[in-house]
Amino acid sequence: MTPESARTYTNPVLNADWSDPDVVRVGDDFYLTASSFGRVPGLPLLHSRDLVNWTLVGHALDRLEPAHAFATPGPDRGVWAPSLRHHADRFWIFWGDPDQGVFQVNAPEIRGPWTAPRLVKAGKGLIDPCPLWDDETGEAYLVHGWARSRSGIKNRLTGHRMHPDGTEVLDEGEVIVDADRIPGWFTLEGPKLYRHDGWFWILAPAGSVETGWQGAFRSRGFFGPYEERVVLEQKDTDVNGPHQGGWVRTASGEDWFLHFQQRGAYGRVVHLQPMVWGEDGWPVLGDDGAPVTEHRRPALPPQPPAAPATGDDFPGGRHGRQWSWTANPRDGWATQHSGDGLRLACVRSDDAHDLRRVPSVLTQRLPGEPRVVEVELRLDSEEPGARAGLAVLGDAYRWIGLQRDAD
Structure with a gap:
């Protein structure tokens, strides 16, 4: 590694098909999971100390259920767009099975043992779920998107109150973002839910994986109303999409965003974008909203090169x-x-x-x-x-x- 390359990184940081990544920090360690669809084992678990070099350390899902449904390949079934969180000294992963509903598993350590899958909300077309435990109020929430192929619905996000133990939703849910009402927005999906600076934040892509953009939504209350802004788009770069991902903050307070780029038969590779909060309170991703190809590394201890x-x-x-x-x-x-x-x-x-x-x-x-x-x-x-x-x-x-x- 040259002195210059030791100070910078080049995207993609994961140059393979790690679709729909989500990331969380626990102490000095970063963990990432991604979609696994009908492949077994599912829910891959990756680890990094610097957000650039990643290794595969295990899986959270040994088999897919019901067994008869996954006895034959189903590339468009199974585990869609998981969310990874750390709460109450446990790791939690929520995902949507488009034919069954929203599931979760949890574990005391990233390498397990992981619980058996728990069906949190049953229904067809429920995808891309993300939980939030609100430390300010003690409430727990869940947001998810919709797959039109199963439900006839898309381009909207539904929110629920959730039991704090993550086992079930507590209401029928309501649409908290209807992108049909936002001019030019279509195929809104992949929401990631956060609390920051007194706001509820949803980071979610729209516009499809090939040509879309990354949006941000904020509201003072979980059920809205939300205002929106495009915070990352292709502009004059060669990074089409850029699509769905997650925000993570280092121990020193730096903000970063990991997302995927669709590369056809080569799958969905993962990019790392710098992130700052603007004077108006909105996040600014990449280079003023455009994806970076090369950038200064996160201010974290140097790590040896690594990849799955x-x-x-x-x-x-x-x-x-x-x-x-x-x-x-x-x-x-x-x-x-x-x-x-x-x-x-x-x-x-x-x-x-x-x-x-x-x-x-x-x-x-x-x-x-x-x-x-x-x-x-x-x-x-x-x-x-x-x-x-x-x-x-x-x-x-x-x-x-x-x-x-x-x-």
Whole structure:
């Protein structure tokens, strides 16, 4: 690391598909989670000491429920846009399952043990929830967005009073921001709820992941009325979006904002933006509202370069934390053994012609824009039609590997 690079960082700080990130500080440590959709394990947990270098330290969700619904891949189901908070000496993660409702898990430490998922509010299309425990009043609140694909509703945020133990909402809820009434605003989603300087704040993106912007809303009361402002947008940069994320304050009082940028097949990479509070009381993100590419590092102790692992020798036949299955795994898909290397079973499947429908596929987030990916592979099965290989898997896929023919 050169002296100059030691003083600055370059975006994205997480150059892989960490969609819908949220962040919290506890002491001198920063923690981040992100959407995992139908992949298992879910709710990844990342750790940093400087907001620039991150490592993957675990997951908060071992399996997705109900088991029958996640026995096959569902890339648009499962864990959408979690919120990570620390309250009452516990970590809390709330997320929306668009087909079931708002769930939460909690734990005394980031590495667990995490509780079983608790359904806080049932309903279709409930997404992007975020809790707030108001230290000033002792009240607890929950805000969430809506997925039109499940509910027919979008572009609005609904607020609830919540039981302080996070187990349930206490009312029917009411719309606290209706972006249909804000000229030019559409697809408002991903709210993150905060208390600051006597205001309730909601930081939420709108305008879609490809071309949208980051908005801020404030009100003296949780249920509104809210006034709004655009606080981060592409302007003349090459950062399209910029989309959904979270605000975090360091122990010394610096403010920072982590958000994602949609990069098509490469997923949603994570950027770090400086943040200050203007004289008029509104937050100013990036370079006067435009995303930064390079910037002074946070005033935190220097840390060695780090990033979530991508390579794996599979010691003892075990795969690293960076790997996940495309559905709830079953016994027999992988075999532990004494040497290095992963042993995967050839699993019969009626959908074997389409990898997007096969659950026995072990995946990791595509790391940035790789030029070369290497894998050592051997196909042991003698059964005609058996195959194994390496794939790039998304809306479409391509694979390379070995297939056993009749001869």
